[in-house]
Amino acid sequence: MKMKAVVLHGPENYPNNYEVMEIEKPVCGENDFLLKMKAAALCGTDKRIFTGGKTKGVRPDSVVGHEICGVIEEVGSNVRGYKAGEKVAIANVIPCGHCPACLSGRENACLNRQAIGYEFNGGFEEYVLIPEVCIKSGNVVKLPEHVSYAAGALIEPLACCIRGLRNTGTGFNDTVLIIGAGPIGLMHLQLSLAAGAQKVIVSELDAEKRELALKLGACRAVDSKNEDLRKIVMEETNGEGVDRIVMAIGVNALVDSTFKLAKKGGTVCLFAGFPKGKMSEFDPSVIHYNELNITGSTAYKRIDYLQAADMVIHGKIDLDAIVSQKFKLDDFREALDLHMAGTALKIVIED
Numbered sequence: 001m002k003m004k005a006v007v008l009h010g011p012e013n014y015p016n017n018y019e020v021m022e023i024e025k026p027v028c029g030e031n032d033f034l035l036k037m038k039a040a041a042l043c044g045t046d047k048r049i050f051t052g053g054k055t056k057g058v059r060p061d062s063v064v065g066h067e068i069c070g071v072i073e074e075v076g077s078n079v080r081g082y083k084a085g086e087k088v089a090i091a092n093v094i095p096c097g098h099c100p101a102c103l104s105g106r107e108n109a110c111l112n113r114q115a116i117g118y119e120f121n122g123g124f125e126e127y128v129l130i131p132e133v134c135i136k137s138g139n140v141v142k143l144p145e146h147v148s149y150a151a152g153a154l155i156e157p158l159a160c161c162i163r164g165l166r167n168t169g170t171g172f173n174d175t176v177l178i179i180g181a182g183p184i185g186l187m188h189l190q191l192s193l194a195a196g197a198q199k200v201i202v203s204e205l206d207a208e209k210r211e212l213a214l215k216l217g218a219c220r221a222v223d224s225k226n227e228d229l230r231k232i233v234m235e236e237t238n239g240e241g242v243d244r245i246v247m248a249i250g251v252n253a254l255v256d257s258t259f260k261l262a263k264k265g266g267t268v269c270l271f272a273g274f275p276k277g278k279m280s281e282f283d284p285s286v287i288h289y290n291e292l293n294i295t296g297s298t299a300y301k302r303i304d305y306l307q308a309a310d311m312v313i314h315g316k317i318d319l320d321a322i323v324s325q326k327f328k329l330d331d332f333r334e335a336l337d338l339h340m341a342g343t344a345l346k347i348v349i350e351d
C-alpha cells in the first residue's frame with residue numbers, strides 16, 4: 001500500500017531537497033500502532049531542518065514533522081490500552097532514561113534521545129508509525145472530542161514553553177516581559193498569566209501579532225521599532241524592571257538591551273534557539289550588580305507534555321487562536337514557502 005509523504009532527501013539544495021510523493025505505507029508491528037495524521041504543525045525548527053541549518057537526528061530521505069496529532073488507525077496485537085479510532089497527540093521526544101542527563105532529572109536534555117520526526121519518521125505523511133518505545137515511554141496522550149486536531153498538534157510546543165516557564169520561575173504577581181509574539185511568545189504569554197503573573201508586556205514588530213497578544217491578555221504590546229520599550233517597561237514597573245523575561249526570538253543583538261530590562265534579582269530565559277556559534281555582546285556588570293539569573297530551556301519532559309495536554313483539555317490555554325493557516329499535505333510546498341517567508345503565525349498541515 002502506498003501513501004503520501006513529504007520526503008526530505010537531505011540538508012542541501014533547498015527548495016529542491018524535498019518532494020511530496022508516494023511512499024510505502026508503514027507496516028504496523030505487533031508492539032506499535034499506526035497513526036492516521038490529522039494535523040502536523042510547521043515550526044521554526046522545520047525552517048532550519050529544510051534549509052540544512054539543523055541536521056542532528058535528521059536522516060536522508062526521511063519524513064520530518066514533530067508536532068503531531070491524529071487518530072489511531074491500527075493497533076499491534078501486543079499493544080494494550082489503545083484502540084483504533086482514538087484521537088491522540090504524540091510527545092515526540094523519547095528520553096533514554098539512563099544517561100547522566102536523564103538520571104539527574106533532565107530527560108529533556110537526554111544525551112541519547114530519540115524522537116518522532118527525527119530518528120523515526122514524523123508527521124508530514126498520511127500514516128505515522130508510532131513505535132513501541134514511544135508507546136511504552138508514555139508519550140501518547142488521548143484527547144477528548146472538543147480538542148481540535150490542530151490544538152492537539154500544538155501541545156508539543158506548549159510543552160516546551162511549560163519547561164521554559166519552570167526554568168524562568170514565573171509565578172504569582174510577577175511582572176513579565178516576552179520578547180517576540182510568534183506562536184511561542186503567545187504561548188508564553190498565556191502560560192505566564194495562567195501561572196499568576198500580575199502583568200505581561202509583549203514586544204513584537206508585527207502589528208497583527210501585537211493585536212493578538214492584547215486579545216490573549218498582554219497588558220501592553222510594544223512596537224519596539226517605533227516605541228521605546230525600555231521606557232514602557234519602566235513605566236509599567238515603577239522604574240524597577242520586570243521580574244521575568246522570556247526571549248522568544250533568538251536575536252543575538254537583543255541580548256544586552258534585554259538584560260537591562262530585568263529587575264534586580266530577576267530572571268531572563270533565553271528560550272528561543274540562537275544561531276549556533278554566533279556571539280552576543282553584553283555588559284556582565286548588569287548581571288553582577290542586578291543579581292540576574294540567566295537561564296535557557298530545551299525541549300520538554302514528559303510531565304511538561306502531560307500538563308500541556310491537561311491545560312488544553314481544560315481550556316486554560318487557547319491554541320486554536322494561534323493557528324493562522326491550514327494546508328493539505330498535497331499543498332505542503334505552498335505551506336513551507338509561506339512559513340519560510342516568515343509572515344505567517346502558525347501553519348498546520350491537515351489531512
Ligand SMILES: [Zn+2]
Binds near residue numbers: 043044045066067157
Ligand atoms: Zn517545534
Ligand SMILES: [Zn+2]
Binds near residue numbers: 096098099
Ligand atoms: Zn537519557
